[in-house]
Amino acid sequence: MEFGITFFPTIGPAEKKAGEYYDECLQLAGLADELDLAHVRTVEHYFFSYGGYSPDPVVFLTAVAARTTRVRLGTSAVIPAFSHPIKLAAKLAMLDNLSHGRLDVGFGRAFLPDEFTAFGVDMDESHVRFQEGIAACKLLWSEENVTWSGTYHSFGPVTLLPRPVQEPHPPVFVTTARSVDSCVTAGRAGHNLQMVGAILSPEQIQERISAFRKAWVDGGREPGTEQIHLSFPAYLAESRAEAFEAGRYDDGKNGAAIGAAVRSWSKTRSSAYPGYDKLADQSLRPDFAAKVGENKVLAGTPDDVAGQIEQLQDWFGDDITLSLSVHSGQLPAEMAARSMRLLATLDI
Amino acid sequence: MEFGITFFPTIGPAEKKAGEYYDECLQLAGLADELDLAHVRTVEHYFFSYGGYSPDPVVFLTAVAARTTRVRLGTSAVIPAFSHPIKLAAKLAMLDNLSHGRLDVGFGRAFLPDEFTAFGVDMDESHVRFQEGIAACKLLWSEENVTWSGTYHSFGPVTLLPRPVQEPHPPVFVTTARSVDSCVTAGRAGHNLQMVGAILSPEQIQERISAFRKAWVDGGREPGTEQIHLSFPAYLAESRAEAFEAGRYDDGKNGAAIGAAVRSWSKTRSSAYPGYDKLADQSLRPDFAAKVGENKVLAGTPDDVAGQIEQLQDWFGDDITLSLSVHSGQLPAEMAARSMRLLATLDI
Numbered sequence: 299m300e301f302g303i304t305f306f307p308t309i310g311p312a313e314k315k316a317g318e319y320y321d322e323c324l325q326l327a328g329l330a331d332e333l334d335l336a337h338v339r340t341v342e343h344y345f346f347s348y349g350g351y352s353p354d355p356v357v358f359l360t361a362v363a364a365r366t367t368r369v370r371l372g373t374s375a376v377i378p379a380f381s382h383p384i385k386l387a388a389k390l391a392m393l394d395n396l397s398h399g400r401l402d403v404g405f406g407r408a409f410l411p412d413e414f415t416a417f418g419v420d421m422d423e424s425h426v427r428f429q430e431g432i433a434a435c436k437l438l439w440s441e442e443n444v445t446w447s448g449t450y451h452s453f454g455p456v457t458l459l460p461r462p463v464q465e466p467h468p469p470v471f472v473t474t475a476r477s478v479d480s481c482v483t484a485g486r487a488g489h490n491l492q493m494v495g496a497i498l499s500p501e502q503i504q505e506r507i508s509a510f511r512k513a514w515v516d517g518g519r520e521p522g523t524e525q526i527h528l529s530f531p532a533y534l535a536e537s538r539a540e541a542f543e544a545g546r547y548d549d550g551k552n553g554a555a556i557g558a559a560v561r562s563w564s565k566t567r568s569s570a571y572p573g574y575d576k577l578a579d580q581s582l583r584p585d586f587a588a589k590v591g592e593n594k595v596l597a598g599t600p601d602d603v604a605g606q607i608e609q610l611q612d613w614f615g616d617d618i619t620l621s622l623s624v625h626s627g628q629l630p631a632e633m634a635a636r637s638m639r640l641l642a643t644l645d646i
Numbered sequence: 647m648e649f650g651i652t653f654f655p656t657i658g659p660a661e662k663k664a665g666e667y668y669d670e671c672l673q674l675a676g677l678a679d680e681l682d683l684a685h686v687r688t689v690e691h692y693f694f695s696y697g698g699y700s701p702d703p704v705v706f707l708t709a710v711a712a713r714t715t716r717v718r719l720g721t722s723a724v725i726p727a728f729s730h731p732i733k734l735a736a737k738l739a740m741l742d743n744l745s746h747g748r749l750d751v752g753f754g755r756a757f758l759p760d761e762f763t764a765f766g767v768d769m770d771e772s773h774v775r776f777q778e779g780i781a782a783c784k785l786l787w788s789e790e791n792v793t794w795s796g797t798y799h800s801f802g803p804v805t806l807l808p809r810p811v812q813e814p815h816p817p818v819f820v821t822t823a824r825s826v827d828s829c830v831t832a833g834r835a836g837h838n839l840q841m842v843g844a845i846l847s848p849e850q851i852q853e854r855i856s857a858f859r860k861a862w863v864d865g866g867r868e869p870g871t872e873q874i875h876l877s878f879p880a881y882l883a884e885s886r887a888e889a890f891e892a893g894r895y896d897d898g899k900n901g902a903a904i905g906a907a908v909r910s911w912s913k914t915r916s917s918a919y920p921g922y923d924k925l926a927d928q929s930l931r932p933d934f935a936a937k938v939g940e941n942k943v944l945a946g947t948p949d950d951v952a953g954q955i956e957q958l959q960d961w962f963g964d965d966i967t968l969s970l971s972v973h974s975g976q977l978p979a980e981m982a983a984r985s986m987r988l989l990a991t992l993d994i
Contacts, residue, residue, distance in 0.1 A: 311808075311809055315811075316739075316740070316807070316809065317743035317744070317746060317808075320740075320743055324712075344732065344736065344807065345806070345807060346807075350807035351807055353732075353733070353736035353737065353740065353807065353808075354704075354733070354736060354737040354740055356702075356705060357704060357705060357737050357740045357741060357744070358740065360708040360709050360712075361708050361709075361744050363709065364672075364708075364709050364712030364713060365712060380730070380733065382728070382765060384692065384701075384764060384765065385701070385728065385733075388692065388701035388702060389701065389705050391664075392668075392701065392705045392706065393705060395663075395665035396665070396705070396706075396709050398665055412804075415801075416732060416801045416804050417730060417732065417801070418799070418801065451766075453763075453764045456764050457693060458693070459659075459664070459693060459694075459698035459699055459701065460659075460665075460698075460699050460701075461659055461664065463663075463665055
């Protein structure tokens with residue numbers, strides 16, 4: 299089973315300067331390359347501790363590309379709703395070239411009301427903007443003299459420069475949070491899947507994976523060629539107590555960061571985001587040991603985590619890829635490096 | 647007198663793959679760092695051989711930042727008219743952090759009708775979009791809880807993340823092509839100046855520099871703290887014949903690239919761009935030796951070019967900084983490296 303790492307910062311200037319956090323992450327990205335991990339990914343968020351140190355994942359991944367030679371580079375995700383498709387397709391094509399074809403492009407819809415408000419984009423439009431953005435980028439990458447006439451953008455004929463290295467375009471992933479429908483749409487379109495393990499039950503994930511795999515084949519694609527990335531926080535140490543202590547601290551801080559970011563959901567309703575208004579209700583969050591018990595967080599000794607991964611394989615199959623969040627910035631980078639080194643020793 | 651290098655690609659996929667060009671430029675950027683040059687800059691353009699390999703200068707400069715430790719990194723320029731100010735300010739702040747405070751931000755208005763058309767932006771709005779974009783970025787960088795209510799964008803209160811390293815913000819340059827007024831506006835606002843040497847006469851450049859310096863001091867700033875970058879193509883070799891042969895070839899190719907990019911000016915008129923409709927008239931271009939004779943291009947042996955630079959110092963003062971275009975991609979990268987090494991031997 300392959301695994302990579304995702305950087306999801308949850309810190310702001312009061313905790314650690316951005317430059318220091320980036321330097322730490324670049325060291326860890328180098329370690330990921332050295333350990334032959336599958337990928338390095340990062341997010342797109344704004345303004346809040348929750349992801350705000352990563353407003354442009356392409357910029358950070360370009361720095362990763364310069365320090366690595368093997369590891370794949372993934373966005374998780376870029377947000378078409380906040381970008382002109384030409385700008386988005388162009389910078390991603392630059393990164394595909396600068397990394398010599400190591401780019402995976404994850405697209406997301408975004409879900410924080412304050413981000414939509416800042417960009418002056420109506421949340422109810424997010425689904426159409428997402429689909430239109432993906433389609434426009436794919437067309438710009440794979441064809442010349444492209445004319446696009448969409449709901450939110452129209453242009454052309456233009457030929458995007460640079461051309462991407464990977465043909466017809468870099469692998470496309472969609473970051474899908476909640477609905478089965480979006481997994482079916484992704485599979486049918488030949489888009490791979492990124493899911494957040496912690497926010498769904500195993501049964502919900504199984505249902506989405508099955509629907510996605512069926513749609514992938516229904517769309518005329520070879521079974522087994524689809525990619526599914528499942529992300530989890532991971533904390534490993536030689537002793538369980540130490541791993542849990544670190545994890546409990548980090549998890550609490552991450553919870554506070556997401557709490558602040560989703561606060562405006564308490565006064566926001568969008569028919570495009572059913573159920574999201576409950577995100578602001580932090581009382582639903584179970585404690586750390588319970589999360590580990592439910593395999594929503596990987597934590598413990600290498601043996602402990604090997605057992606958890608075995609359970610994930612039983613549930614979801616052994617051809618899924620894990621994307622492990624190891625450095626939110628709340629803990630010393632050395633602890634993330636330790637988690638990565640211990641993970642690399644596992645026979646999974 | 648300090649000098650740096652500017653990358654202005656004029657090639658497309660038919661001549662050289664983008665990844666190969668980037669690799670060459672990154673090697674040359676490393677050499678610039680080694681030779682202790684003042685800066686590495688690159689442009690923002692789309693679709694055409696003329697600059698089209700550089701649609702996002704921040705992405706390329708991030709790769710440069712990863713391979714260098716001393717040289718400053720400059721955009722020449724980023725185009726606010728094509729970007730949301732939050733997106734632009736955020737990625738530039740990331741680069742300022744990733745480079746540990748080595749960023750200079752040059753802003754430009756853009757001038758190619760086809761770029762404006764593709765982004766659905768009216769050229770007549772370019773001046774207001776330019777001024778508004780600079781002001782919004784500066785505010786986002788230097789203050790928290792920013793509320794912006796402009797002609798084209800409104801947002802806030804938001805606090806940009808990450809915060810830039812340089813305080814209150816990275817040095818700001820404006821890339822000004824033609825008008826004295828824009829030099830005065832820049833000087834009064836405390837913005838530094840980037841000018842293209844080849845498209846103005848020495849008298850025109852002198853007039854703009856004087857107006858700029860006066861406005862800088864009128865704006866309450868210390869004389870001598872302003873920065874003026876003048877860019878020129880440069881071709882050096884041990885023999886004059888060799889330098890001229892290389893320069894003549896490159897200059898011809900660059901002329902053809904700009905000719906293709908400005909062709910649509912023959913059917914475009916914008917009151918915001920007086921005289922630009924004549925850009926498409928290629929018959930005005932003098933021959934290579936004449937350009938060298940007029941110091942619009944630096945070419946020849948180290949002694950030849952030292953003489954040209956002495957003339958530039960006489961005309962414009964010895965506190966201007968030269969920004970030398972050494973690798974459009976038309977010639978082997980080794981020739982650019984040779985030019986850079988020979989330039990570094992000059993006692994200027």
